[in-house]
Amino acid sequence: MSGQMNISSPEEPHSAPTLSAVAKLAGVSSITVSRVVRLPDLVAPETRGRVEAAMRELGYVPNQLAVGLARARTRSIGVLVPTIANSIFADTVQGLSDELEPLGYAVILAQSRYDAAREDYMLSTLLSRRPEAIIMVGSPATEDGARLLKRAGIPVAETWDLPATPIDAVAGFDNFEAGVTVARHLVAQGRNSFAFIGGDDPRATRRWNGFNEAAQALGIKAPRRLVLDRNASGSVVALAELPGVDAVFAANDAHAIGFMAGLRKAGLLRNGPAPEQPVAVIGLGDLEMGRLIAPSLSTIRVNGEAIGRTAAKLILTREGPRHIDLGFELVHRDSG
Amino acid sequence: MSGQMNISSPEEPHSAPTLSAVAKLAGVSSITVSRVVRLPDLVAPETRGRVEAAMRELGYVPNQLAVGLARARTRSIGVLVPTIANSIFADTVQGLSDELEPLGYAVILAQSRYDAAREDYMLSTLLSRRPEAIIMVGSPATEDGARLLKRAGIPVAETWDLPATPIDAVAGFDNFEAGVTVARHLVAQGRNSFAFIGGDDPRATRRWNGFNEAAQALGIKAPRRLVLDRNASGSVVALAELPGVDAVFAANDAHAIGFMAGLRKAGLLRNGPAPEQPVAVIGLGDLEMGRLIAPSLSTIRVNGEAIGRTAAKLILTREGPRHIDLGFELVHRDSG
DNA sequence: ACGCCAAATGACAACGTTAACATTATCAAT
DNA sequence: ATTGATAATGTTAACGTTGTCATTTGGCGT
Structure with a gap:
């Protein structure tokens, strides 16, 4: 406006108004302004009104850094x-x-x-x-x-x-137990050649461990584990890498759906219920999308x-x- | 481990160590500690070493609130x-x-x-x-x-x-232009009864406006707009609400996929390419999932x-x- | 031996707020 | 009239950093 020196910013070089700027305008001390903000009852209505007007006029926003300190x-x-x-x-x-x-x-x-x-x-x-x-x-x-x-x-x-x-x-x-549950479920469905796909972060690994140990304890031959690159966009895994597998546990629904896309391409996906699927797929997470696609995705539901x-x-x-x-x-x- | 006074271990209410706590331990002034953090070259190597040791011992983490102030x-x-x-x-x-x-x-x-x-x-x-x-x-x-x-x-x-x-x-x-593009595309495909589904936030509305105006300008009868409740889980919209419609623009891919699930249930979804679809569906966002489902989702790709x-x-x-x-x-x- | 400069370190006042007291005005009860 | 309670406001010193000056060393040229 008038005596501005060098800081030329869109509006004004106004650094945010402070408690005492408001105080000066309202003709009170800064602690009173502070009280209007935090403990309005301690301030006389008339004063409070004046302070509030000043706050509005200056667009006062308390500085939480200072408050925090x-x-x-x-x-x-x-x-x-x-x-x-x-x-x-x-x-x-x-x-x-x-x-x-x-x-x-x-x-x-x-x-x-x-x-x-x-x-x-x-x-x-x-x-x-x-x-x-x-x-x-x-x-x-x-x-x-x-x-x-x-x-x-x-x-x-x-x-x-x-x-x-x-x-x-x-x-x-319990991520381990989730893996166990999936293994038991697949065995109960009569599946017998398992694979696990997903990342190798701690939680995915725990799921794998549960899945692997339970499967083997149930007499299934050692499942395969396919570690997917995290940014493997689409994560469309060719079943080619998993020959003979008839059941897959994916570390999460996104991987599961990606894998199903691969199955579809290979003609290994039916629209009917689970028993008809040449390859069973179980995800984890229960994304809404899993419910909407066909065939709908069986999954471990977790409420994020x-x-x-x-x-x-x-x-x-x-x-x-x-x-x-x-x-x-x-x-x-x-x-x- | 010997002369510790009150700062008892792991769980005590010890407030975080400050610059001057470190300074005291290292036998320097706090400003020197500050310099070790920000301008290490200004501090003699020997002193710096002592200060760094003190910082490690106390687990010093600078207070960004104070810095910010x-x-x-x-x-x-x-x-x-x-x-x-x-x-x-x-x-x-x-x-x-x-x-x-x-x-x-x-x-x-x-x-x-x-x-x-x-x-x-x-x-x-x-x-x-x-x-x-x-x-x-x-x-x-x-x-x-x-x-x-x-x-x-x-x-x-x-x-x-x-x-x-x-x-x-x-x-x-340009959200408006996105709507226009979809309308033109659908007209080019020979579709002639349009609907828009999605929220009524400003951006969705802009998409609708472009879609609506372009459709009408191209001689299509006024499209219907179905405002979906945001938490309408599944957003599985019965086509019943959109009789006679042969093309739908969804404000985003999630809505599009939800709608497709509705179409599937109604037997109105084919696995072949677009011209075979009784109802064309276009989304917006290009979720990875859209690429994976069948039929794959046509969409306005936006790079979030x-x-x-x-x-x-x-x-x-x-x-x-x-x-x-x-x-x-x-x-x-x-x-x- | 002297002064001088650079390197290393320090003191002190901000920054914007709040906690803990301190002070003043007001007014009812003696 | 004086006291004391209460309401309304103010003063001052933190909070943990950094910027801006000092101040203290030690080494060097002459």
Whole structure:
């Protein structure tokens, strides 16, 4: 406008108005403005009116950094997921965020991309923001990461799994048992040549272990495990790589559906119910899409959103049980 | 392990160690510790070693709140999406976050849930954290929201659309034109009774407008518009509601696939190429799943991740073009 | 032996807010 | 009239960093 020097930005070089800017305009001290924001009842209606007018006029937005410093409460929570571009984790983030945002908490989101080094880096980045709690999918991949979390002295929720030695709270399900359940189911259906497809992250591996051990305990010959590249777009696995297999457990629904596309191309997919399928396919996650395709996808249903909500509730209180097994459920549809 | 006084181990309410705690332990002043973190070259190697040891011993993690206050740079950016549990937006968040995290920025995530009031609330929550920029899907729903952003005086990127009067930067595509493209395509295929299904948020509405106007301009009788409840799980729309329709444009792939499930149930889905379909279906977004199902889904391909990356780049610089049209592409597959 | 410069370190006041007291005005009860 | 309670407001010192000056060393040229 007039005496502006060099900082030329779209609107004005106005750095955000402060408490005392509002105070000056309203002719009160800054603490009074602070009170109008936090404890309006302590301020005389007439004064309050003046202050509120000043706040509106200046477009005052409190600086949460300063608040956080002064009160040692940041009203933020750190969330670490392998990747957000994966419906199941996205559901979890939505769940926890729906629980937390109305309470005034900010969600600071970080992705590890299934990389241990990046996970540790993200963990300390997160911690440097002094969140009041951390919610993560899975458990820290390294000892360093775990130590970081323990020393932080804040509530920590590990999700999507049931770690043997949890840091603090847990909201998950038994991935090993999920594998066992699938193996038993397939055996009960009379299948006898198994394969597992999916990533090799800790949780997928736990599913594989359960699947593998249970299958063998039931007298099935050792299942094959096909580790899929994470960005193997489409993950359309040729059955060529799995000769003779008549039942496949996929680490998640996306892989399962990709695999079914491969089967379809090979003419190995029927529209009828499970017994007609040359190759049974079971997924995990219960994506909505699995219900909609034909043949509909049998899957281990896991409620990602509930995991998120539960984790949020766990970090909000120190009381009650800290380890919650949300369980899973085998949903038997047409694919196997 | 000997002379520890009160800081007892793992679980105590020990507030995080500060610069001066480290300083005391290393026998230097706190400013020196600060320099070891930020400007290690200014510190004598011997001193630096001592300080680094002290930092490790205490598990020092800098307090970014204090840093942010002192330097007026928070190294954080606010991200506002309607919902994260929607693959296309999740891709965008992943894209921008992959671009920003390596640079040390934290992503503060907020969801509006397509609710104008909640959007405004989230916007000011976000702003109160003093992010260095805001990236949002779409544009502020209210005047208040827009004003808030303008007054904040930070870079703002609006995405997934091309607003007529952008606040600052834009990374999106023309939703109206997408609707037009679909209408033209369907007419070219000889279809003549159109319907649109999807939400009634601004972007979906823009798609509808383009679709509707282009269809009518091409001599097609006024298309029907079916507004779907957002949480209409499955969104399996009975064709019963759309008698006589032979072509449907869905506001996104999820709706399209849900609708196709309805068609399948009604026996109106063929496995062959588009001309054989009794009802053509076109989606938007190009979910991977659309490629995998049978019949494969024709769709308007939009690169959500690229939108995120582009938005991130835009807010990182003041130079170069501020309005980027990432475009879209009609992918013709078997569904229509 | 002297002054000088660079390297290494430190003191102190911000940054915007809140907690913990401190002060003033108002007014009813003696 | 004085007291004391209550309501309304203000002062000051944190919170954990960093920017901007000091200040202290030690080495070097002459």
